Amino acid sequence: MSLSILKNSLKKGKVTIKLDFVRSALPPEIEELGQELKKTIHTKFGRSFHIREVDTGSCGACESEIIACSNPLYDIQRFGIDFVASPRHADALLVTGPVSKNMELALKKTYEAMPEPKFVITCGHCALDGGIFKDSYYVVGAVKEILPVILHIPGCPPSPLTIIRALLGFLRQS
Amino acid sequence: MNHSDYVGNILGSEKINIIDLSEIYQDELYVIVDSTDFVKACHLLHKRLDSSVMMFFAEDLRQESQIFALYCVFLNVQSHTWLFVRQNIAQDKLKFDSLAKDIYSASLFEREIREMFGLEPVGNPDMRRLKLHDEVWPKEYYPLRKDFTGPKEDSFKGASYVFKRVEGEGIFEVPVGPVHAGIIGSGHFRFSAAGEPIINLEIRLGWTHRGIEKVLEGKDTNDALRIFECISGDTAFGYSMAFCQAIEKILGLNIPVRSQLLRILCLELERLYNHANDMGGIALDVGFSFPAQFASLIKEAILQLNEGLCGSRYLKGVNTVGGVKQDIDRVKSGLIMGALAKVKKDFIALEEMLFSSISFMDRVDATGVLRLRTARDLGIMGLAGRASGIALDMRKVFPGIYNNFSFKMAKEHTGDVAARLKIRCSEVKESLNIIQHCLEKLDACSPELKMTGEEKGGFALGCVEAWRGPVLVWVRLNTKGKIERCKIVDPSFHNWDGLSFAVLGNIIPDFPLCNKSFDLSYSGNDL
Numbered sequence: 001m002s003l004s005i006l007k008n009s010l011k012k013g014k015v016t017i018k019l020d021f022v023r024s025a026l027p028p029e030i031e032e033l034g035q036e037l038k039k040t041i042h043t044k045f046g047r048s049f050h051i052r053e054v055d056t057g058s059c060g061a062c063e064s065e066i067i068a069c070s071n072p073l074y075d076i077q078r079f080g081i082d083f084v085a086s087p088r089h090a091d092a093l094l095v096t097g098p099v100s101k102n103m104e105l106a107l108k109k110t111y112e113a114m115p116e117p118k119f120v121i122t123c124g125h126c127a128l129d130g131g132i133f134k135d136s137y138y139v140v141g142a143v144k145e146i147l148p149v150i151l152h153i154p155g156c157p158p159s160p161l162t163i164i165r166a167l168l169g170f171l172r173q174s
Numbered sequence: 175m176n177h178s179d180y181v182g183n184i185l186g187s188e189k190i191n192i193i194d195l196s197e198i199y200q201d202e203l204y205v206i207v208d209s210t211d212f213v214k215a216c217h218l219l220h221k222r223l224d225s226s227v228m229m230f231f232a233e234d235l236r237q238e239s240q241i242f243a244l245y246c247v248f249l250n251v252q253s254h255t256w257l258f259v260r261q262n263i264a265q266d267k268l269k270f271d272s273l274a275k276d277i278y279s280a281s282l283f284e285r286e287i288r289e290m291f292g293l294e295p296v297g298n299p300d301m302r303r304l305k306l307h308d309e310v311w312p313k314e315y316y317p318l319r320k321d322f323t324g325p326k327e328d329s330f331k332g333a334s335y336v337f338k339r340v341e342g343e344g345i346f347e348v349p350v351g352p353v354h355a356g357i358i359g360s361g362h363f364r365f366s367a368a369g370e371p372i373i374n375l376e377i378r379l380g381w382t383h384r385g386i387e388k389v390l391e392g393k394d395t396n397d398a399l400r401i402f403e404c405i406s407g408d409t410a411f412g413y414s415m416a417f418c419q420a421i422e423k424i425l426g427l428n429i430p431v432r433s434q435l436l437r438i439l440c441l442e443l444e445r446l447y448n449h450a451n452d453m454g455g456i457a458l459d460v461g462f463s464f465p466a467q468f469a470s471l472i473k474e475a476i477l478q479l480n481e482g483l484c485g486s487r488y489l490k491g492v493n494t495v496g497g498v499k500q501d502i503d504r505v506k507s508g509l510i511m512g513a514l515a516k517v518k519k520d521f522i523a524l525e526e527m528l529f530s531s532i533s534f535m536d537r538v539d540a541t542g543v544l545r546l547r548t549a550r551d552l553g554i555m556g557l558a559g560r561a562s563g564i565a566l567d568m569r570k571v572f573p574g575i576y577n578n579f580s581f582k583m584a585k586e587h588t589g590d591v592a593a594r595l596k597i598r599c600s601e602v603k604e605s606l607n608i609i610q611h612c613l614e615k616l617d618a619c620s621p622e623l624k625m626t627g628e629e630k631g632g633f634a635l636g637c638v639e640a641w642r643g644p645v646l647v648w649v650r651l652n653t654k655g656k657i658e659r660c661k662i663v664d665p666s667f668h669n670w671d672g673l674s675f676a677v678l679g680n681i682i683p684d685f686p687l688c689n690k691s692f693d694l695s696y697s698g699n700d701l
């Protein structure tokens with residue numbers, strides 16, 4: 001059995017492909033920003049800055065762009081920023097979407113579960129003030145009325161570059 | 175025989191009294207029957223047309239005619255028509271006989287009608303609310319009634335939701351959500367398991383409910399269009415297109431060929447980036463990270479291409495009522511050719527990576543099986559339906575400009591994760607071909623992009639086969655061009671139920687994989 005596996009992998013050879021085009025497609029500015037970001041995170045947050053994301057009624061495009069920040073092109077992880085599965089591991093809460101009535105409690109609980117010091121960042125027009133849904137009967141209102149928000153990343157949705165830039169700007173001052 | 179006669183004959187055969195039968199558009203037939211005949215009529219058409227309930231919704235017409243109207247919508251694939259069966263409910267009656275006992279696919283719709291309009295589906299075994307959660311929303315406030323005013327805040331204490339319970343020795347529950355481990359929408363999954371296998375999965379949704387159908391009321395079409403692009407971000411284009419189609423039908427606009435071509439070009443681009451996303455997601459959920467990352471780059475490449483074409487990575491701002499706002503000239507066309515040649519190569523490499531890995535295939539084969547029979551009963555739509563053997567693709571039923579392109583409808587029959595993956599692989603190839611041919615046709619096409627028409631009232635249905643499945647938008651405009659009522663159905667609304675059946679007997683660790691293979695929309699479902 002194990003012999004056949006070995007044979008199989010030898011026969012197949014290397015399956016990974018060199019992704020040389022990847023970095024070249026990125027504006028050079030992002031490398032510089034990133035290196036600066038890395039330094040800031042290194043000194044201020046003990047090497048890594050962890051973010052927990054919560055969707056309080058988003059359309060999903062904001063999530064898609066946040067996920068894109070971790071793809072091999074932007075690879076935000078290499079600068080020390082990571083998205084974590086539990087609020088217990090997080091330094092910051094990243095909120096998308098207008099706050100729907102159903103999500104209000106979950107949002108508060110997620111925030112409470114985070115250890116101090118903690119920050120709340122909003123992402124996208126919806127999270128700023130409800131965006132185009134602000135007059136709905138089911139939208140509670142801006143995240144900043146529920147939690148102390150320290151940074152807003154504008155856009156509908158903000159692109160990965162916008163997100164990375166905004167995080168850098170924020171970390172630089174804080 | 176024309177469609178009206180055909181339907182008239184079916185209903186006549188059971189002595190159902192037809193109050194009115196009118197062909198409003200070539201592909202939309204409205205039949206009004208007595209409340210007492212409604213269930214029988216729907217049941218008959220459901221069987222004879224072999225159609226699940228595609229939409230089922232209410233409309234508050236008390237101001238004009240002291241009634242609520244109820245529409246149950248079926249699809250006649252053979253004659254390429256939508257059939258709206260309507261009954262009128264007197265405003266003081268507030269109930270109707272449930273269809274759900276005979277037609278499962280009506281069940282969720284009835285619960286929705288109940289919570290939004292306060293019309294009781296008598297006989298529906300499940301009356302729990304879907305979107306207005308008991309914890310935060312008091313009883314007897316029905317948002318989609320015209321005289322709705324928000325609930326009074328202070329008196330409400332909050333009630334609790336009752337999950338279905340599986341009982342017995344050794345059975346335990348695993349609650350997950352609404353906030354998940356990943357970066358994803360909000361939903362609650364309640365697993366009941368004995369040992370490893372899942373015995374029951376109850377999916378509670380509605381967390382991201384934003385009251386979109388109400389927000390749309392009173393809006394003009396331009397404002398509404400912006401909202402449509404924000405219903406489900408990954409289908410921003412599909413939604414705006416379905417909405418525009420509905421409005422164009424009402425206004426009687428035949429949009430220029432060029433904009434028809436540009437629309438399907440964008441629709442196929444949307445399909446491509448989402449399929450790339452899911453192929454990668456499926457790999458990621460079995461821990462096969464190289465192809466997952468590789469796929470994320472394909473998606474990124476297409477998003478960047480989108481941005482280059484229209485300034486938006488999610489193709490927002492392209493559609494407008496009467497056509498499209500952005501043209502694709504020779505330069506942009508070259509851009510697409512270049513990008514897609516690369517994307518095509520990458521897709522082939524990705525497919526190769528996945529299908530040649532024995533351990534990967536072992537995880538996806540025979541995992542999360544949704545059988546044809548179940549899929550039919552539930553009314554599963556789109557991609558997931560095709561993977562279970564339901565040969566339905568709206569691009570074939572209502573082809574429009576697609577008529578100019580030959581493409582094969584993807585179909586599988588095993589209904590497992592592998593089948594849903596294979597559907598994506600073959601749709602990717604077809605989409606790439608369609609785009610290619612689109613570009614060729616654009617060259618020879620007149621430059622006209624947009625049509626304008628007289629303001630007009632009326633109602634119509636828009637339908638687009640977006641990447642997940644058909645997005646349906648029914649709109650009623652008043653004479654001032656404002657929206658009176660709008661009903662939206664995302665394929666996810668039907669398909670979430672499919673997921674809860676597909677996971678049965680699978681182990682909980684395979685749930686993310688099953689889930690990703692469906693990749694349903696939270697926001698499109700919750701509205």
Ligand code: SF4
Pocket residue numbers: 057058059060061062096097098123124125126127131155156157158404407
């Ligand atoms: S800001 Fe825009 S992209 Fe983000 S959740 Fe809201 S509608 Fe979607």
